[in-house]
Amino acid sequence: MRPDAATARSVPAPIGRLRRLRALWLLLVAAALLVLVALSVAIGTRDVGLSDIASALGGKVETIGEAAVAMRIPRTVLALLAGAALGLAGAIMQGVTRNPLADPGILGVNMGASLAVVVGVAWFHIETAHAYIVTAILGAGAAAIFVYVIGSLGRGGATPLKLALAGAATSIAFSSLVIAIVLPRADIAGGVRAWQIGGVGGATFERIFPVLPFLAAGFVVSLLSARKLNALALGDELAAGLGEHVATTRAVAAFGAILLCGATTAVCGPIGFLGLVVPHLARLLTGSDHRWLLPFSALGGACLLIAADIVGRIVARPAELDVGIVTALVGAPVFIWIVRHQRVRDL
Amino acid sequence: MLAPLVDSIVTNRRRRARRHRRVLGLLLTLVAATFVLTLLLGQSFTPPQDILRMLMGEDMPGVAFTVGQLRLPRAILAVLAGLSFGLGGVAFQIMLRNPLASPDIIGISWGASAAAVFAIVVLGLKGPIVSILAVSAGLGVALLVYALSFRNGVAGTRLILVGIGVSAMLESVIAYILSTAPAWTLQEALRWLTGSVNGAQLGQALPLLMALAVFGGLLLSRARDLEALRLGDDTAAALGVRVGRTRVLIIIAAVGMIASATAISGPIAFVAFLSGPIAARIVGNNGSLLLPAALTGAALVLVGDYCGQFLLPSRYPVGVVTGALGAPYLIFLIVRVNRSGGSL
Numbered sequence: 218m219r220p221d222a223a224t225a226r227s228v229p230a231p232i233g234r235l236r237r238l239r240a241l242w243l244l245l246v247a248a249a250l251l252v253l254v255a256l257s258v259a260i261g262t263r264d265v266g267l268s269d270i271a272s273a274l275g276g277k278v279e280t281i282g283e284a285a286v287a288m289r290i291p292r293t294v295l296a297l298l299a300g301a302a303l304g305l306a307g308a309i310m311q312g313v314t315r316n317p318l319a320d321p322g323i324l325g326v327n328m329g330a331s332l333a334v335v336v337g338v339a340w341f342h343i344e345t346a347h348a349y350i351v352t353a354i355l356g357a358g359a360a361a362i363f364v365y366v367i368g369s370l371g372r373g374g375a376t377p378l379k380l381a382l383a384g385a386a387t388s389i390a391f392s393s394l395v396i397a398i399v400l401p402r403a404d405i406a407g408g409v410r411a412w413q414i415g416g417v418g419g420a421t422f423e424r425i426f427p428v429l430p431f432l433a434a435g436f437v438v439s440l441l442s443a444r445k446l447n448a449l450a451l452g453d454e455l456a457a458g459l460g461e462h463v464a465t466t467r468a469v470a471a472f473g474a475i476l477l478c479g480a481t482t483a484v485c486g487p488i489g490f491l492g493l494v495v496p497h498l499a500r501l502l503t504g505s506d507h508r509w510l511l512p513f514s515a516l517g518g519a520c521l522l523i524a525a526d527i528v529g530r531i532v533a534r535p536a537e538l539d540v541g542i543v544t545a546l547v548g549a550p551v552f553i554w555i556v557r558h559q560r561v562r563d564l
Numbered sequence: 565m566l567a568p569l570v571d572s573i574v575t576n577r578r579r580r581a582r583r584h585r586r587v588l589g590l591l592l593t594l595v596a597a598t599f600v601l602t603l604l605l606g607q608s609f610t611p612p613q614d615i616l617r618m619l620m621g622e623d624m625p626g627v628a629f630t631v632g633q634l635r636l637p638r639a640i641l642a643v644l645a646g647l648s649f650g651l652g653g654v655a656f657q658i659m660l661r662n663p664l665a666s667p668d669i670i671g672i673s674w675g676a677s678a679a680a681v682f683a684i685v686v687l688g689l690k691g692p693i694v695s696i697l698a699v700s701a702g703l704g705v706a707l708l709v710y711a712l713s714f715r716n717g718v719a720g721t722r723l724i725l726v727g728i729g730v731s732a733m734l735e736s737v738i739a740y741i742l743s744t745a746p747a748w749t750l751q752e753a754l755r756w757l758t759g760s761v762n763g764a765q766l767g768q769a770l771p772l773l774m775a776l777a778v779f780g781g782l783l784l785s786r787a788r789d790l791e792a793l794r795l796g797d798d799t800a801a802a803l804g805v806r807v808g809r810t811r812v813l814i815i816i817a818a819v820g821m822i823a824s825a826t827a828i829s830g831p832i833a834f835v836a837f838l839s840g841p842i843a844a845r846i847v848g849n850n851g852s853l854l855l856p857a858a859l860t861g862a863a864l865v866l867v868g869d870y871c872g873q874f875l876l877p878s879r880y881p882v883g884v885v886t887g888a889l890g891a892p893y894l895i896f897l898i899v900r901v902n903r904s905g906g907s908l
Contacts, residue, residue, distance in 0.1 A: 379898075381725060543736075552729040
């Protein structure tokens with residue numbers, strides 16, 4: 218993401234300062250991410266010594282402490298990837314729908330992916346990791362289209378309020394269906410909880426690898442649409458006047474977000490509110506330029522999910538708290554704050 | 565000159581009252597019939613004369629267990645919970661003039677459920693004190709949602725969105741409490757997440773019955789004012805209703821009922837939300853919705869529980885059945901409201 222060099226010569230001073238500040242913030246967020254990754258490996262339900270951590274990182278799994286650390290490594294990787302994906306997906310969705318309340322959880326997209334996987338496992342006997350992921354992505358896409366159509370019926374198109382309500386209702390609906398399908402099927406991997414509340418516990422590298430190509434595609438598509446999202450932010454008429462194909466831009470960017478949400482949900486289950494909170498925080502640091510906002514949201518999402526996972530491991534000792542519970546506890550107040558304070562149309 | 569007009573108004577009113585009574589009679593018959601059916605039919609058929617003899621106090625070993633211990637408490641609890649959810653739900657919907665503003669969507673049921681599960685799992689409490697805590701928590705959540713959505717007055721839509729946020733948090737709290745519990749079964753977890761009348765005992769019915777009598781009586785005594793509130797606050801005030809006081813009373817009564825029921829059966833999904841609109845379809849414009857909605861709620865829980873136990877391929881708690889039933893209706897409602905373009 219290179220700031221366009223042509224206009225860089227004659228920028229007014231405040232914007233120049235903003236750019237330097239952004240670079241500084243980017244470094245800080247990246248540093249925070251590194252610290253959190255280190256903490257995530259070191260802290261957990263079981264206290265382990267530094268020597269255990271060092272030898273586990275070297276690949277030795279002999280003592281219980283080393284085994285615990287060895288299990289935390291894939292978990293941290295998964296939290297990093299899932300957080301980045303959800304943060305980025307949230308930022309894209311807020312840009313595409315121009316809706317401050319958009320979030321893969323609130324709009325029902327994650328729950329749609331969850332439901333699709335559950336249906337696939339229960340009735341179509343999907344088993345391979347790839348089948349899981351493709352089914353989840355299809356489910357996420359179907360849910361996104363469904364919610365958007367419901368939310369844009371009637372006068373005024375897809376207002377934030379209508380979208381949020383349609384998404385929340387759809388989410389509740391899917392979640393009931395997931396319970397109804399999974400409850401009698403003790404054989405379904407993970408059971409009810411895993412498909413109701415997202416978590417990164419029990420991650421293994423074997424489960425993470427198949428998702429990587431899908432996540433990578435999602436990241437590329439999403440990050441490439443940054444400039445076009447900037448045009449969309451001006452409003453549909455103006456964007457069209459600037460030569461953007463509004464509908465195509467929306468579809469491509471949304472496709473990227475759906476790839477990210479579907480792939481993440483296939484591994485972690487539905488994690489909500491992260492995609493809502495992160496872009497709002499990122500906007501405080503960077504302003505609304507999507508070329509900065511998107512990378513910041515990805516980094517911030519990774520930070521927040523890892524932090525939430527660490528908190529989840531500490532607060533409920535000796536048990537663990539699924540990260541989806543922590544993100545909802547942190548994210549829902551932000552949702553309420555936005556509902557109260559943002560100048561949301563129709564509120 | 566005026567006489568024919570007055571006559572037609574009077575006959576019209578009589579006709580509507582008659583229809584209202586007929587609808588009430590019909591619903592009452594439906595609830596009673598389902599109630600009897602659930603007593604008679606389970607894994608096995610129990611002849612009615614055996615049940616009657618057992619109820620008369622005769623010693624009937626097999627029947628005393630299947631009907632006396634299992635089916636009867638369950639059916640009674642289902643009816644009481646259904647009545648409470650239906651009545652409390654429709655009171656909120658009428659007062660806020662929005663079908664989406666039902667206590668299970670704006671978080672009140674979740675507050676009661678969280679308090680109940682906290683009291684039972686963490687504090688190890690039992691009995692009426694759990695209900696009292698649940699009612700207080702329900703009131704607290706109602707107050708919180710109201711306060712959070714207050715900004716130059718309370719817009720119905722903002723209230724609903726704030727309620728959805730609060731619900732998400734409370735749901736997480738419930739999941740958190742359950743995850744810290746030393747041992748919890750999926751069935752127990754589902755009670756607090758979607759509602760169930762599994763393992764009902766007759767002793768639980770008494771506090772629920774008392775709450776229903778007190779709060780339901782309070783609500784029904786305000787039925788007239790509630791009808792006036794349906795026309796809008798200003799019109800209601802012009803008609804002589806003390807809007808503020810009435811509203812507080814209605815909230816206390818409705819939350820009291822919903823929370824007492826939730827403390828025992830968990831927040832049975834969507835019964836509070838569904839009963840009002842279904843009753844409105846049946847009653848039409850022929851009078852108060854309160855009693856028809858209460859009876860509809862009872863019928864929903866009874867039928868849902870029966871389906872969940874015996875008619876579906878495997879056993880579901882009632883909340884899963886009503887949840888799967890109510891969810892499409894919720895989406896349908898949003899589609900309809902969006903299409904008509906009106907405010908919710």
